[in-house]
Amino acid sequence: MRRGKTRGGEFIDFASCFLHESPANMHILDRTKKQDLSMRQRKIEIAMGVLLLLGAWFASVQGAKLVSNLKNQNTPVVLIDPGHGGEDPGVIGIDNIAEKDINLKIACLLKERLLGNGLGVVMTREKDIGLYQENERNHKVQDMQNRCKVIAEHKPDCTISIHQNSYPDASVYGPQVFYYTDSPEGKTLAAILQKTLNTQLKIEKPRVEKGNSSYYLLKRSEGVTVIVECGFLSNAKEAGLLTEENYQQQVAAAICAGVMEYLR
Numbered sequence: 001m002r003r004g005k006t007r008g009g010e011f012i013d014f015a016s017c018f019l020h021e022s023p024a025n026m027h028i029l030d031r032t033k034k035q036d037l038s039m040r041q042r043k044i045e046i047a048m049g050v051l052l053l054l055g056a057w058f059a060s061v062q063g064a065k066l067v068s069n070l071k072n073q074n075t076p077v078v079l080i081d082p083g084h085g086g087e088d089p090g091v092i093g094i095d096n097i098a099e100k101d102i103n104l105k106i107a108c109l110l111k112e113r114l115l116g117n118g119l120g121v122v123m124t125r126e127k128d129i130g131l132y133q134e135n136e137r138n139h140k141v142q143d144m145q146n147r148c149k150v151i152a153e154h155k156p157d158c159t160i161s162i163h164q165n166s167y168p169d170a171s172v173y174g175p176q177v178f179y180y181t182d183s184p185e186g187k188t189l190a191a192i193l194q195k196t197l198n199t200q201l202k203i204e205k206p207r208v209e210k211g212n213s214s215y216y217l218l219k220r221s222e223g224v225t226v227i228v229e230c231g232f233l234s235n236a237k238e239a240g241l242l243t244e245e246n247y248q249q250q251v252a253a254a255i256c257a258g259v260m261e262y263l264r
């Protein structure tokens with residue numbers, strides 16, 4: 001995709017050399033010979049035109065092959081973004097559970113699984129920090145801008161931003177994946193992740209993936225980005241599960257399976 005280079009130039013240059021070549025001694029030939037030569041010249045030009053088209057077609061096929069070969073040779077890269085961190089705890093759930101901590105735990109488990117599957121991984125944070133400078137103003141804006149910068153720098157095959165949800169109605173639960181409304185690729189990835197999460201976590205009332213056009217990260221990040229809300233910290237049962245390492249492993253496994261399916 002982003003790593004491929006087409007070699008079409010070589011073919012087109014080669015063909016165009018022939019196309020513009022003309023006989024050196026044209027002016028001393030008689031008219032019949034000239035016409036004869038002109039006819040032959042036209043035939044050659046038509047033949048070369050056909051060759052040129054074939055060359056362009058071949059070049060495009062070669063280009064596609066080269067891209068797909070490069071993609072196979074180069075390790076796909078997944079960017080994991082554990083939401084919030086530092087002075088921004090995110091949602092504070094039941095029993096004062098801070099979203100930022102659950103996000104980081106699941107993100108680290110996901111990282112290990114993706115690495116184990118042979119993928120490259122980039123993390124926006126691996127500690128309890130935000131992506132801002134202490135001495136600068138408006139940490140939240142700076143933090144979000146810097147997360148987008150990391151994505152732009154690394155150009156991953158996809159970006160998974162890990163979050164936990166909250167809702168005033170404590171009975172609401174279940175993971176939900178968000179994608180940028182205008183991104184068909186984002187929708188595809190979100191649908192796969194939603195399916196693997198619902199199935200592997202055996203969610204009784206499964207939620208569906210949802211398009212969003214206002215979340216900063218979805219709106220401003222390059223490439224394919226989704227936000228995975230792993231569950232609701234406002235639901236007692238789910239909040240309890242999300243603090244257990246066994247369940248965090250299951251969430252990471254489901255996301256990993258979805259990413260592998262998407263990249264296949």
Ligand SMILES: [Zn+2]
Nearest residue numbers: 083090163164
């Ligand atoms: Zn969040």
